[in-house]
Amino acid sequence: MFVEITNTPRDYAWGSPSAIPELLGREPSGGPEAELWLGAHPGSPARLVGRDETLRDVAPRLPFLLKVLAAASPLSLQAHPTIAQAEEGFAREEAAGVPLDAPSRNYKDRLHKPEMIYALSDPFRALSGFRPAEETRTVLEPVAGDERIAPLLDRLRTDADLRATFEWLITGGDDVDDLVAALVETSSVADDVAWDTVRRLSEAYPGDPGIAISLLLHTAVLQPGDALYLPAGNIHAYLEGVGVELMAASDNVLRGGLTPKHVDVPELLRVLDFTPRPVPYLVPDEPAPGVRVFRPDVPDFVMTVVDGVETEVPLAGDAIVLCVRGESRISGGPSVERGHAVFVGGESAVRISGDGLAFVATGTRR
Structure with a gap:
């Protein structure tokens, strides 16, 4: 189908x-x-x-x-x-x-x-996941002399302090408000992707404790x-x-x-999981040139990206094919042009060809 x-x-x-x-x-x-x-x-x-x-x-x-x-x-x-x-x-x-x-x-x-x-x-x-406390402390070093920022450094000494520090920040209060204001002020002279995030968040959500919380997290670019x-x-x-x-x-x-x-x-x-971990990049399998398979550790989904080549994609159930560039042709089925998507039901695989950039989403076999 x-x-x-x-x-x-x-x-x-x-x-x-x-x-x-x-x-x-x-x-x-x-x-x-x-x-x-x-x-x-x-x-x-x-x-x-x-x-x-x-x-x-x-x-x-x-x-x-x-x-x-x-x-x-x-x-x-x-x-x-x-x-x-x-x-x-x-x-x-x-x-x-x-x-x-x-x-x-x-x-x-x-x-x-x-x-x-x-x-x-x-x-x-x-933003994605907590990073080690030491990384946050390193980012804060240039502004450690600001007495409004000192409470954050006092609370966040090791990874074991992440939960309590997060609870303090998210609960808010005058001291958190002062901290957020200080971080926004000093972000204009700090040069780091984390400080860039502080500036962006302060423009969108002035005064929000999430501005300070962002420094506990990875900024992934x-x-x-x-x-x-x-x-x-x-x-x-x-x-x-x-x-x-x-x-x-x-x-x-x-x-x-x-x-x-x-x-x-x-x-x-x-x-919440407060365990510090690296940025959670998902590294794909590459069974052939132009084919990348992203397979996380859950049975709900897997995504195959087909970029301008002919290949057969196995399916563990119903699937959706989305094309965002060019045209992707499905053998025995329709051509999927840029901006279009097709539901695939009752097939064990789809063969895709053409110059398109196609995303094939399906479940996984348990």
Whole structure:
């Protein structure tokens, strides 16, 4: 089964008014276009072209959600739960009678939401994961003499202090307000990617504790073709850029700042992993020139990127093929031109050829 799918981009305020239309060769809507959802998620199921149906009607249990994302300003500081955490949180909110569409609802389903982002823009910027305390202390050395910044250095001496320091910052207060103001002031004379993030966040969310929290985290600057994998418990925020995002089909988001939306600090603390780790780049397998396979350690999804070559992509279930450049031809199926996407059902593999840059999203075999 091959059927073309489409959708209307979500108009979140942080979206770019031009990036998705320019990438996909579409007319701009005139407003922000933040995310194009290509999947069966009930929040915005893709539509079947030429049929009065959505993808949810033909593939209601699609385990992944493919998106085109375009951030003109930073997204919220956030993390996602494990399956066990999601099941417990969903049951707790159901028992409490919190409506599924309530702004204060944390758990919309019982699923985890691991995700990956593949950069298309040059650059794509993101915050992702806690870094060692010593790295943050090194970044703060040029401004260590500022008495408003000293409390942060006093609290953050080793990696074991990360959780308590984060809790202090995110809870806020006059001392945190003073710290944030000092960091913003001194960022103008500091030369480091982390200080650049401080400046960017202060412009978008003046006074937000997330400005200071960003110094505890990695700022990742991706080039086209780079990818990050964000597992459960990873704190992150996309800052700027265009990319293709692939995730489990969930909408469970615990926010911690940099947003006007609901923030639940205690629940966020329940799911966060405070272990310092390197930037979580996802390194692909390259079975052939022009073919890259991104395979995170979850059964929900795998993404194969085919760049202008002929190859066969094995499928473990239903799949979606998205083309963002040129034309990708599917043997026995349609040609997928730039800006178009096709749902593939009931096939064990797809053979793709042509000059296109195509993304093939599917599940994995357990």
